[in-house]
Amino acid sequence: MSGPAIQVERLVFAYPDGRQALFGVDFTVERGERVALLGPNGAGKTTLVLHLNGILGSVAGGTGSGRIQIGGTGLHREHLTEIRRKVGLVFQDPDDQLFMPTVRDDVAFGPANLGLRGSELDDRVHEALVQVGMQDQADLAPHHLSFGQRRRVAVATVLAMRPEVLVLDEPSSNLDPAARRELADILAGLDVTLLMITHDLPYALQLCERSLLMDGGRIVADGKTRDLLGDADLMAAHRLELPYGFDPLSVPGPERS
């Protein structure tokens, strides 16, 4: 096992209705990196991350071309199970991700599909729930949890598969400030490669040293989050705006320099 955590080369994709979403995407994420994927609505961010575990794209029978490698393994049909274990995708709406009757069943779904059974499975479930601080809610039904708790369980369902790359689609959306901070603490404490779609620019700065800026199906900028957020012309050109009064140069980030 070698090579970067994510390597995407010349990725092109069009939806079945003919609408082209990706126009040649190239980027590389090294192991252990935390990268934010920024961009306006409709830029193709979600389409891109759905390629990373083979849900969309030529491997799933769609129209598109390009090459994706996850941890040195090429994304081919015969490696799909392996790739889906390596890439953990956390969806935006936790109600889409949590579909089993209880939290425990839901977190067990992924590892059970990987072939884990019995006490090994129970340990894996417990470990993942402890990582997000939800071990006391294991027997509850998902609809009895608060939205923030559901988001954390959604992260646990993916962590239970011990992914090499954690991909999150707007993890801070719809969270109240306390739940947003709690999730940041959890994400900052995880020892995995992280790719995070977000419109929450301070969140990107807090968690990710590097950012990719996407617009119109292409990567238009790739660099330090602080530099990107500080470039007013670049931001304005791609419909990105900082919250009122937020100065990216004055707050501490993950660099710890």
Add this chain to the structure above:
Amino acid sequence: MSGDGLLVAVDSPVHRVPAQVKLVALFVFVLAVVSTPAAIFWAFGLYAVMLVAAVAVAKLPATVVSRRLAVETPFIVFALLLPFVATGPQVDVLGLHLSQSGVLGAWNVLAKGTLGVIAAILLSATTAPRDLLAGLERLRLPATLVAILSFMVRYLSVVSDDLHRMRVARESRGYTGGRVGHLKAVAGGVGALFVRSFERGERVHLAMRSRGYTGRMPLLSVSGATRAQWFEGLAISLAAVTIAVAARVVSL
């Protein structure tokens, strides 16, 4: 366990009986009750005593049971009509001319219906939805059906929340409408709800595939019921079968 569905969350011996045992017990009990001749009144008395005892052991409040009995109302209406519409020899009760077979028929529907409904209430109030699913799975219900039921349990509240939000949104914009207008809005709402739910289904399927789903759901249950649990859970049903057989023999 999770306090939801129709479960009354207390701990009792009936709650602890495995769900698959309770399902079989309910099925056998209802079969026994239904096959008892209507004219053997003492048999129904015995069934009722056993059920009341079971409800007491399960620590179910009488008010909960009587409130849930309301689902039986349409059958009661039908049963009360029977003596007036049935033909045959007549009897006079309080100055009313009633059909003899109609009275017996009404009793038949009322007694068997009520016993069956109380038994079903007993099951639903002592078993969490998830355990019920696990029980059905252990009883070898096809996995696809178990999965469909499990999604229904999970998403019923999500969909009804959707419906509620759509109604609030409609009414906040001053929608009152008449009876006809209301029906029209509800019809449109149901259409939109279907599309929303369909799209959610697609997203759920994506999420499942992302976590390695290949067409088989993992099993919900791990352990079966012991022999002692089967005997404990089936005690009332086996007694009911004995009574039903005895009643058959007596009425010969």
